[in-house]
Amino acid sequence: MSPSAQLRTGLELFGHPFSSYTQKVLIALYANGTPFEFRIVDPEHPENFAELKRHWPFGKFPLLFDDGEPLIESTPIIEYLHAHYPGENDWIPAGEMEQRVRFLDRFFDLYVMSPLQRIVGDALRPEGFRDPSGVDSARKDLRTAYDWIEGQLGEPWAIGDAFTLADCAAAPSLFYADWVEPIGEARPQLAGYRARLLAHPAVARCVEEARPYRAFFPLGAPDRD
Ligand SMILES: N[C@@H](CCC(=O)N[C@@H](CS)C(=O)NCC(=O)O)C(=O)O
Numbered sequence: 001m002s003p004s005a006q007l008r009t010g011l012e013l014f015g016h017p018f019s020s021y022t023q024k025v026l027i028a029l030y031a032n033g034t035p036f037e038f039r040i041v042d043p044e045h046p047e048n049f050a051e052l053k054r055h056w057p058f059g060k061f062p063l064l065f066d067d068g069e070p071l072i073e074s075t076p077i078i079e080y081l082h083a084h085y086p087g088e089n090d091w092i093p094a095g096e097m098e099q100r101v102r103f104l105d106r107f108f109d110l111y112v113m114s115p116l117q118r119i120v121g122d123a124l125r126p127e128g129f130r131d132p133s134g135v136d137s138a139r140k141d142l143r144t145a146y147d148w149i150e151g152q153l154g155e156p157w158a159i160g161d162a163f164t165l166a167d168c169a170a171a172p173s174l175f176y177a178d179w180v181e182p183i184g185e186a187r188p189q190l191a192g193y194r195a196r197l198l199a200h201p202a203v204a205r206c207v208e209e210a211r212p213y214r215a216f217f218p219l220g221a222p223d224r225d
Pocket residue numbers: 019020021022058059060061062072073074075
């Protein structure tokens with residue numbers, strides 16, 4: 001047991017409302033009505049960042065504590081919630097769809113969220129330290145991802161009727177990716193899926209809670225969504 005474990009009870013999520021990976025976990029918590037306390041990682045709360053870094057020196061969020069025990073990385077966090085805090089939504093349905101859910105979760109993290117982070121990260125660099133060819137290549141990866149997933153998606157959710165881990169990953173990644181590289185009308189299935197995700201109550205709540213931070217989006221947030 002870690003030193004702080006005896007002092008704390010229940011679930012505590014460290015993250016930021018505007019962070020896509022924080023939203024991925026928030027969607028799972030909100031959709032199942034799982035009670036937790038939110039600990040914002042921002043300049044006004046340096047103690048939260050210090051605590052995060054004590055447990056995960058990379059300083060990346062989200063990080064979930066359960067009775068003081070840390071869980072790291074969005075997918076293992078949702079796997080943990082699935083195992084220990086079951087609810088209305090079955091995040092990783094057992095049986096033939098399990099592999100598909102796990103694969104789509106990897107797809108949205110690695111092939112949508114990662115190029116998106118490369119593009120946004122580049123925009124945060126000072127002039128003279130940017131990498132336009134890296135950004136071009138990330139945009140190309142996003143278009144490849146969009147084209148590949150078009151025709152692969154279930155309805156209404158990624159694998160069909162069940163709202164799963166794959167949708168928790170898809171919602172924030174597609175939400176922001178469309179801002180930097182529009183999905184467009186040529187991919188109607190993907191555009192429709194993104195619209196259904198944004199209408200899901202747990203996703204809509206995350207979008208609203210993140211709205212006050214849109215001015216910080218380095219590429220400029222579009223006047224929609
Ligand atoms: N693979 C990690 C990614 C976490 C991640 O990249 N988080 C971003 C916020 S969306 C972050 O912590 N950025 C701050 C930083 O890199 O310093 C996960 O699934 O949780």
